[in-house]
Amino acid sequence: MNICFIGSGYVGLVSGVLFSDFGNLVYCVDKDKKKIANLENGKIPIYEPGLEELVIKNFKAKKIKFTTDLIKSIRQSQIIFIAVGTPSSKDGSSADLSGVFNVARIISKNINSYKIIVTKSTVPLGTGDKIESILKLNNSSKKFDVVSNPEFLREGDAIRDFRFPDRVVIGTNNPDKVIPIMKSLYAPIINKGAKFLVVERRAAELIKYASNAFLATKITFINEIANLCEKTSINIDDIALGIGSDARIGSRFLRAGPAYGGSCFPKDTKALVKTARNLNIDLSLVSNVIKSNDKRSSLILSKILKILKNKKNQKIGFLGVTFKANTDDMRDSSSLKIIPGLIKNGYNVSYYDPTGKKDIFNQYNSSLEYIDNLSDLVTKSDLVVIHTEWDEFKSINFIELKKNKKLIIFDLRNLYDPKSFLNKKIKYFSIGRPFNV
C-alpha cells in the first residue's frame, strides 16, 4: 500500500518507518528541508533506540521516501496520516491545531482518488469533524473518509510499542468502507495478537486523552501514597506490588518518582480539562492530578534543601535531566523546576546526561556545569540526585568512586536497595521508603 505521513516528527517518523518495514511504500513528508536532507543521509532528529537502523535499512530498500513534496505525496497515497505537531495553545490549556487544519486544506485540494485521511497527532474531541468539513469544501464525501487512529507510543520504547501494542484503535463513522483497508494495513500487528478496536471517530479521539489522563492519575496516585509511606516508614514498592498484583488495578505505571513530565501527559491532561470545561463538565479528578503533579517538583526541591541543611558549599550532581530515561526530550521535565530552584537558593549544580548537554540550561551557565561522564560527576559531588532511570545509573559503584569519602544520594527512581548503604559513608534517601527525609 502507498501511504504518507505528513509531519516527520516523533510520531510520523516512528510510525512511517515501521509501516515501511511491513512492506508498504511510505512517503515521510516535512516542510523542514534540512530535516529531510538529514533523514536521507541516515541522520535522525530524535533519540529513539533502534530507529536509526530501521530508517537506514528501509531507505536503502527504497520503501521509505523522505520528501518536502506534500502535494505529490498526497496524490500518490491511499492513506494519508496527519502527524504534525499540536503544541499547547498560548494559554497552555488546549492544543494549537493550526498545523493540522493547514494540512487538511492542502489535502482538500489534492484528492485525486479515494483516500483515507487519518489523524495520528493527538487532537481534541471533534477535530475529525472539522477536518471533514474542510475536505468537503472541494470534494464529494464519497472521495474520502476521515479516521482517528491515536498512537500510544512511549518515547524510548516506541518501536516495541508500535510492533506489539495492546490495542489498535480505529475511529470511523464509515466502518464498512474504512475497516477492511485499515485492517489490512495493521494486519502484521493484529496477527501478533493486538486487539483491533473499531469505534466511532470522536470516541477514538477521546480514548487517547482519557488513556493519558488515566495513566497520569495512576502515577499521581502512587506519588501521593509515597508521601504517606514516607511519614509512616512503609516501603512504597511493597504497596505498588500489593495493589498492582490485583489484575483490576494492574502493576504498570505504579512507579513512584518525581513529577511526571514529557510532551504528552502534562499537555493532554490540561487539554482534556479544557474540553470538558467548555462543555460545562468539571473533570475535578484530572484537575487535581494536574495540581498535585505541579506541586510535586516543589516538594522534591524542598526535600533536597532539607537534606543539604543550608550548607551552601555542598556540590550537587544530577544524574539525568530528561523527563525520563531513554530519551533526549527535556519537555516538562521536573529537572527544569528543581535545578533552577536549587540555583536560586544559592547552590552550584552539575549534571550528566547520557544524551549530552542541554541548551535549555545555557542561561544558568555560571551556576550549572555539564560534566560529560558519570564517574566524574559522582566523584565531584557531595549530593548525587538520581533523576532518571537509565540502565547505566542502576549499578554504580558509589563506594569505589568516592574512595571512602562522604556522599549523600537522593534516588528519585528507587533504583537501589536502601539497606545496601547501611553502615557506609553514604547516606541514601529515596522516594516513599524507610530511611527518608
Ligand code: UGA
Ligand atoms: C505517554 C504514554 O505512555 C504513551 O502511551 C502515549 O502514546 C504518549 O504519552 C503520547 O501521548 O504520545 P511518554 O510521554 O513517552 O508516553 O512517556 P511515559 O513512559 O508514559 O512517561 C511519562 C512520565 O511519567 C515520565 O515523566 C515518567 O517518568 C513518568 N512515569 C511513568 C512515572 O513517574 N512512573 C511510572 O510508573 C511511569
